[in-house]
Amino acid sequence: MKKFLPIILIIFSVAVIQAQNKIAVTIDDLPLSRIRYYEKDYYQLVTDKLIENLKNQNAPVIGFVNEYKLYTDSTLDESKVKQLKKWVDAGFELGNHTFSHPSANKIPIEEYKQDIIKGERITKEFLKTAGKEMRYFRHPFLQTGLSLEVKNEIEKFLRENGYKIAPVTIDNSEWAFSFAYDKAFNQHDSVLMKKIGEDYINYMRDRLEYWEGQSEALFGRNISHTLLIHANPLNADYYDELCNMIRAKDYEFITLDEALKDEAYQSEDRFIKSGGISWIHRWAITRGKGKDFFGNEPETPKYIWDFTGLNYE
Numbered sequence: 001m002k003k004f005l006p007i008i009l010i011i012f013s014v015a016v017i018q019a020q021n022k023i024a025v026t027i028d029d030l031p032l033s034r035i036r037y038y039e040k041d042y043y044q045l046v047t048d049k050l051i052e053n054l055k056n057q058n059a060p061v062i063g064f065v066n067e068y069k070l071y072t073d074s075t076l077d078e079s080k081v082k083q084l085k086k087w088v089d090a091g092f093e094l095g096n097h098t099f100s101h102p103s104a105n106k107i108p109i110e111e112y113k114q115d116i117i118k119g120e121r122i123t124k125e126f127l128k129t130a131g132k133e134m135r136y137f138r139h140p141f142l143q144t145g146l147s148l149e150v151k152n153e154i155e156k157f158l159r160e161n162g163y164k165i166a167p168v169t170i171d172n173s174e175w176a177f178s179f180a181y182d183k184a185f186n187q188h189d190s191v192l193m194k195k196i197g198e199d200y201i202n203y204m205r206d207r208l209e210y211w212e213g214q215s216e217a218l219f220g221r222n223i224s225h226t227l228l229i230h231a232n233p234l235n236a237d238y239y240d241e242l243c244n245m246i247r248a249k250d251y252e253f254i255t256l257d258e259a260l261k262d263e264a265y266q267s268e269d270r271f272i273k274s275g276g277i278s279w280i281h282r283w284a285i286t287r288g289k290g291k292d293f294f295g296n297e298p299e300t301p302k303y304i305w306d307f308t309g310l311n312y313e
C-alpha cells in the first residue's frame, strides 16, 4: 500500500487542481418556441422528442414559460396546455418568462409588471399540484430596462413577487440557427438541416470557449455558467450532441440554484443599454472595462442570416 501512496497523492492533487467546469442549462420560450406556426401533430411530436432527450441526459434544466403560447386565436388551447403539462410531468423546474414576451426596454413598466403576473397563472397552478414553486424570472430578449430606475423597479417587483432573476453568461444566437432549421425543414431540405445542425454545435463550442475566456479575463477563473437555449425542433434533434460537446469540454451540469451560488453572480450590474447581452459583459461594463475587453465574439455564419432574412440587431 505504502508504495502506491505517492501515486494516489498525485492523482488526488490533479483532481483538486483541475476543478470541473460547471454549467446550468436554461431553456426559454416554453412550451415550444414558434408553436403557433406548427401543426398540432408536429408540435406534439417535437415536444415529446425534446423532453425525452432532456430526460435521457440526466442533467438538470430549468424551462421558462410564455403562457401566451398556450392560446390559439385568443382562446386557451387545451392541446397546447397539455404540452406545458409534459414539462411539469417530466419533473423539470419552471420559471416565468412573462406572458407575451415583451421587452422591458419598449413598454411602460406597469404593463411589463402586469405581463409578469399574467404569465404565471397556469404554470403556477401546475407547479403547485406538483408540490413546487415558481422561483425564477427570465427577461425576454435579456433586456432589463434602459434606465437604472426602470431596471431597479422591475427587480424590486420581482423580489416582492417571489422571483429571483435568472442571468445568462453563455449568450448566443442559437435562436437564429433554429429559425433556419425550421425553414430548411419546411423546404424538405434534409441536407441543409444536417449542415445547420452540425454548424450549430460547432458554433456553440466556439461561444462556450469565448465566454470561458471572458470569464477568465474578468474573474481570473472559469465561473459557474448559465447557458441559454430555446425549446425548439433544433434542440429536439441536437440536444444530445450539444450535451456531448459540453461534456467533452469537461463540464458538469448543475442546477441554476447551484450555478448562482458562485460569488461572481453577486457582481454589480448597472448595465442599461439596449442589448440583451451576457451578464459577464454587464459586469465588465459596470466595472468600467475598456473597449479592448469586448469584441471578437464568434459569429453566426453569414448563410444563416442570408437564408432566414433575419437581422442581427
Ligand SMILES: [Zn+2]
Pocket: 028, 029, 097, 101, 140, 141
Ligand atoms: Zn424568450
